Amino acid sequence: MSTTREHASRTYCTVCGTMVSRRFRPGPDGRPDATCPRCRSLERHRFLALLLGMLAPDLRDLDLVVEIAPSRQTTPMLDRLGARRRISLDAGYDSRDVDALASVCRLPLRDASVDLLVCYHVLEHVPDDCAAMREIARVLSPDGIALLEVPIRVGVGTDEDVDAPEEERLRRFGQRDHVRWYGDDIDDRLSAAGLATVRVTPPALLGDAAVRWFGLMAGEVVWIARHGSGAAPAMLAGGPGTGLSVALDALITDLDHTRERLDRARARADRVAAQRDALRARLDRTREELAVARRGGVLTRLRRAVHL
Ligand SMILES: [Zn+2]
CATH class of the missing domain: 3.40.50.150 (Vaccinia Virus protein VP39)
Structure with a gap:
């Protein structure tokens, strides 16, 4: 209860x-x-x-x-x-x-x-x-x-x-x-x-x-x-309860169960959203690292060209 x-x-x-x-x-x-x-x-x-x-x-x-x-x-x-x-x-x-x-x-x-x-x-x-x-x-x-x-x-x-x-x-x-x-x-x-x-x-x-x-x-x-x-x-x-009390008990209990299912679904959605955000952040970091690596590669090639 x-x-x-x-x-x-x-x-x-x-x-x-x-x-x-x-x-x-x-x-x-x-x-x-x-x-x-x-x-x-x-x-x-x-x-x-x-x-x-x-x-x-x-x-x-x-x-x-x-x-x-x-x-x-x-x-x-x-x-x-x-x-x-x-x-x-x-x-x-x-x-x-x-x-x-x-x-x-x-x-x-x-x-x-x-x-x-x-x-x-x-x-x-x-x-x-x-x-x-x-x-x-x-x-x-x-x-x-x-x-x-x-x-x-x-x-x-x-x-x-x-x-x-x-x-x-x-x-x-x-x-x-x-x-x-x-x-x-x-x-x-x-x-x-x-x-x-x-x-x-x-x-x-x-x-x-x-x-x-x-x-x-x-x-x-x-x-x-x-x-x-x-x-x-x-x-x-x-x-023993009245017809009304029995009906309200059944209805509200069912409503409570629906809310519990909804709460669980919301919690799952929150977890998925958090995973999505974490993946996005990792992707952003990878892109930055890639961009840095690319810039580094261009510089290396330029240096080599100058020394030639
Ligand atoms: Zn009031």
Whole structure:
């Protein structure tokens, strides 16, 4: 697998639709292959773009799309969904442009009014996350979809302390403004709030080859939530794969092999060109030696003629 990744010299950004030469640039924390050089999208933005494409049959004829804590990368892709209204909300001002300031625990939206709600990396900041989850369930329309993402550790329970000092938060939850690190029980919290969920990961949905090709994060988890309760079996890496993941795996693997053959052919062409250049240089030297020898022969004959 690593050989193929090292071999990949081009990749594709699903946010801005650009073929990127070589790899993506490092991410904010220095991790490799994270940032698109053109639109600055990160792995989660590129997975969201693909996820929205896959959910397209459920995202037609949208009235209201809501983004909580928007990013420069996600706003254009949500605009492209063609909803009649799109609203972005955040808890406070910063460099991002938002339509209104609001807490995710008290959304200024009517009941059952939102067809698509995107809420990435917000709930881990909110002291009463269960109230936020109930609020999301309240505003979702009957067929509405919420896409949620939070940091999670699989195999353990949620670790949280809303009163922990900043230094402790940094150590336990990864950031000074996080109040928890979610664990396996997040599905129970979402279910209790009235949201039925399924977890999806990039490799489960798209296959390992596509994760490399699109610069995604294999361990990323997104919750697709709708009205209801309970969690469907998660679509996690290592499962049977979807028709799409199998097809993309086959296509990209074949593309990688074609690139390897092309690289080998280029290397052969380079070697032949180097041999040709060496032969030309030798030929030039031989011609010069010949010319010198000829001039030497003429001089010898002239000297002989003079002495005669
Ligand atoms: Zn891009």
